[in-house]
Amino acid sequence: MEQLRLTPTPHLAGTIKLPGSKSISNRTLLLAALSSGSTLVRDLLDSDDIRHMLAALGLLGVQVEQIGNSRDFRVQGVGGEFPVKSADLFLGNAGTAFRPLTAALALMQGHYQLSGVARMHERPIGDLVDALRIAGADISYQGNPGYPPLAIGPAKLRAGEVIPVKGNVSSQFLTALLMALPLTGDTATIEVVGELISKPYIEITLNLMSRFGVRVERQGWQRFVIPGGQHYISPGEVHVEGDASSASYFLAAGALAGGPVRVEGVGNNSIQGDVKFADTLRQMGVSITMGDNWIEAAAQGKLKAIDVDLNHIPDAAMTIAVAALAADGTTTLRNIESWRVKETDRLSAMATELRKLGATVEEGQDYIRITPPAQLLADAEIDTYDDHRMAMCFSLVSLLGVPVIINDPKCVAKTFPDYFEVLATLTA
Numbered sequence: 001m002e003q004l005r006l007t008p009t010p011h012l013a014g015t016i017k018l019p020g021s022k023s024i025s026n027r028t029l030l031l032a033a034l035s036s037g038s039t040l041v042r043d044l045l046d047s048d049d050i051r052h053m054l055a056a057l058g059l060l061g062v063q064v065e066q067i068g069n070s071r072d073f074r075v076q077g078v079g080g081e082f083p084v085k086s087a088d089l090f091l092g093n094a095g096t097a098f099r100p101l102t103a104a105l106a107l108m109q110g111h112y113q114l115s116g117v118a119r120m121h122e123r124p125i126g127d128l129v130d131a132l133r134i135a136g137a138d139i140s141y142q143g144n145p146g147y148p149p150l151a152i153g154p155a156k157l158r159a160g161e162v163i164p165v166k167g168n169v170s171s172q173f174l175t176a177l178l179m180a181l182p183l184t185g186d187t188a189t190i191e192v193v194g195e196l197i198s199k200p201y202i203e204i205t206l207n208l209m210s211r212f213g214v215r216v217e218r219q220g221w222q223r224f225v226i227p228g229g230q231h232y233i234s235p236g237e238v239h240v241e242g243d244a245s246s247a248s249y250f251l252a253a254g255a256l257a258g259g260p261v262r263v264e265g266v267g268n269n270s271i272q273g274d275v276k277f278a279d280t281l282r283q284m285g286v287s288i289t290m291g292d293n294w295i296e297a298a299a300q301g302k303l304k305a306i307d308v309d310l311n312h313i314p315d316a317a318m319t320i321a322v323a324a325l326a327a328d329g330t331t332t333l334r335n336i337e338s339w340r341v342k343e344t345d346r347l348s349a350m351a352t353e354l355r356k357l358g359a360t361v362e363e364g365q366d367y368i369r370i371t372p373p374a375q376l377l378a379d380a381e382i383d384t385y386d387d388h389r390m391a392m393c394f395s396l397v398s399l400l401g402v403p404v405i406i407n408d409p410k411c412v413a414k415t416f417p418d419y420f421e422v423l424a425t426l427t428a
């Protein structure tokens with residue numbers, strides 16, 4: 001197995017340009033594909049999750065052309081219906097491809113198989129399948145009930161009734177229904193049953209749907225009405241803003257190693273909830289400044305330990321867990337049970353790896369409590385569990401005065417293939 005040893009870097013400052021947002025890239029590709037007209041998608045993220053979406057759309061008969069060597073792509077919309085009626089799609093571990101494609105394909109009147117890597121087959125999808133079945137979809141489990149792989153058959157969906165969906169396991173199920181149901185042409189009402197987690201991701205979904213001409217009436221976080229007779233229409237061009245979750249590593253780097261570190265590509269104008277990560281850093285005593293399209297972080301003395309609910313930023317929350325190693329006491333991150341069903345069981349993985357550095361960690365079902373050691377242990381071998389975020393957030397340990405070894409660093413390819421190279425530009 002490949003290993004990367006990161007040597008201690010006492011001070012670090014600089015500016016980096018962020019890669020495109022994963023959440024916006026995959027949503028935009030799907031909406032552009034389903035719309036009428038052609039869309040120029042600018043600054044698309046180049047990573048595994050996006051390659052899986054691009055490959056799937058290609059197999060479904062959507063024409064996507066890369067403009068030269070740029071990250072600009074022209075997508076020819078199919079006007080609501082994929083031309084290919086039978087396909088076998090492999091979607092890796094990309095939740096933002098798997099869940100929305102499941103819902104869209106359920107109403108394409110074709111035969112589709114959807115599978116992913118082994119971990120994807122352990123990530124729940126039952127709440128989405130239940131909701132789609134209530135609407136009339138023909139979906140069957142090919143392995144364990146409630147989990148991929150899936151087989152989808154032809155069915156006429158009835159969007160007319162209220163469609164209930166559980167929101168406490170993943171917001172991606174609601175996102176998938178919201179994006180797919182306008183294709184029925186009927187008025188659709190979705191009722192969220194119980195708590196909805198990761199709410200800001202729904203705002204990304206609604207924002208992009210509206211750019212493609214589909215309006216959703218939202219009643220709180222419980223009821224979403226998609227008036228009938230709407231169709232996705234290309235807005236001509238969509239620019240993918242920088243990835244706010246990826247920004248978290250660099251902003252934390254500024255906080256841990258002096259800074260200032262500036263990220264370009266997200267700021268006050270961002271539609272991503274993860275920009276709120278900057279507020280959490282501020283609570284920890286970090287100096288944050290923000291423009292429309294940039295954020296800058298700089299240290300101001302020792303980090304303050306905090307006790308916070310991070311349900312709204314589950315991805316960037318992992319970065320706070322590692323930053324907690326530099327805090328002046330015990331930090332508690334709450335309401336993050338969804339960590340258990342992501343790339344790995346992130347609560348358990350985070351606790352195990354933080355302990356390797358000497359931290360005292362309490363792992364609850366939906367929280368983690370971290371007390372830093374008097375002295376961090378040098379050369380801890382951090383396992384990354386094929387989880388890009390484990391690799392990226394533990395790289396920050398090298399900014400705390402000790403060398404750290406990251407096992408299987410290439411797992412960052414899911415969302416940020418050249419993460420370590422970009423980090424090194426700051427270090428230099």
Ligand SMILES: O=C(O)C1=C[C@@H](OP(=O)(O)O)[C@@H](O)[C@H](O)C1
Pocket residue numbers: 022023024095096169170171172175197198201314315338
């Ligand atoms: O909709 C999205 O783009 C995402 C939603 C979140 O998942 P959950 O809703 O499962 O928390 C997040 O963790 C994931 O990385 C991307």
Ligand SMILES: C=C(OP(=O)(O)O)C(=O)O
Pocket residue numbers: 093094095096315342343389415
């Ligand atoms: C949870 C994540 O990914 P996915 O989109 O596959 O759910 C993530 O990127 O942290």
